[in-house]
Amino acid sequence: xxxxxxxxxxxxxxxxxxxxxxxxxxxxxxxxxxxxxxxxxxxxxxxxxxxxxxxxxxxxxxxxxxxxxxxxxxxxxxxxxxxxxxxxxxxxxxxxxxxxxxxxxxxxxxxxxxxxxxxxxxxxxxxxxxxxxxxxxxxxxxxxxxxxxxxxxxxxxxxxxxxxxxxx
Amino acid sequence: xxxxxxxxxxxxxxxxxxxxxxxxxxxxxxxxxxxxxxxxxxxxxxxxxxxxxxxxxxxxxxxxxxxxxxxxxxxxx
Numbered sequence: 419x420x421x422x423x424x425x426x427x428x429x430x431x432x433x434x435x436x437x438x439x440x441x442x443x444x445x446x447x448x449x450x451x452x453x454x455x456x457x458x459x460x461x462x463x464x465x466x467x468x469x470x471x472x473x474x475x476x477x478x479x480x481x482x483x484x485x486x487x488x489x490x491x492x493x494x495x496x497x498x499x500x501x502x503x504x505x506x507x508x509x510x511x512x513x514x515x516x517x518x519x520x521x522x523x524x525x526x527x528x529x530x531x532x533x534x535x536x537x538x539x540x541x542x543x544x545x546x547x548x549x550x551x552x553x554x555x556x557x558x559x560x561x562x563x564x565x566x567x568x569x570x571x572x573x574x575x576x577x578x579x580x581x582x583x584x585x586x
Numbered sequence: 587x588x589x590x591x592x593x594x595x596x597x598x599x600x601x602x603x604x605x606x607x608x609x610x611x612x613x614x615x616x617x618x619x620x621x622x623x624x625x626x627x628x629x630x631x632x633x634x635x636x637x638x639x640x641x642x643x644x645x646x647x648x649x650x651x652x653x654x655x656x657x658x659x660x661x662x663x
Contacts, residue, residue, distance in 0.1 A: 484660035511660035
């Protein structure tokens with residue numbers, strides 16, 4: 419019997435997007451970001467915003483940056499729910515509610531913040547509200563500035579859930 | 587006597603009129619102090635299609651202000 423690890427994260431690289439191997443939404447966002455002048459970045463993001471999550475460029479303790487915006491149609495809102503995505507009284511920056519997933523996903527953010535868009539695939543088990551799921555998803559993370567002159571950076575994350583199965 | 591009655595009418599707020607909470611000045615001040623004004627403007631314009639949170643419905647304004655609270659915490663050094 420074949421066995422496989424419970425968690426698998428791998429970088430596919432932006433060449434995979436350029437070869438047409440990525441999900442069309444990922445590909446469209448990547449093409450748009452890469453072909454847009456830096457002073458038009460906000461207009462470029464507008465049509466994709468509902469599917470994006472945005473987070474800061476701070477990685478305290480090598481953890482992924484805290485999330486501050488979760489698009490209405492984003493994979494994270496779909497997966498973790500409205501109460502997580504839009505807390506009524508936010509006390510902390512948002513973090514993925516599964517600590518293992520949080521830890522495993524940090525590398526992608528680090529690479530994006532080093533200057534190269536990160537495109538990768540992941541398959542892992544996650545716990546959501548006490549229930550266990552196996553999830554497979556691809557994700558693109560890019561670090562952008564809100565304007566050409568800005569010294570501020572943030573990460574835009576577009577995740578596409580490929581498979582989601584409840585496990586027992 | 588009649589004037590007293592009219593005064594009370596003036597202070598009456600009909601049930602169907604919802605109070606409009608102002609944008610907390612301390613939140614906007616904190617956003618400005620943290621150099622996050624561009625992010626405030628960007629999300630307000632791109633997602634909410636207004637330039638002033640006062641133009642939003644109370645529900646949308648609360649939602650936007652919660653995002654801004656998260657923004658402040660996410661960039662907290």
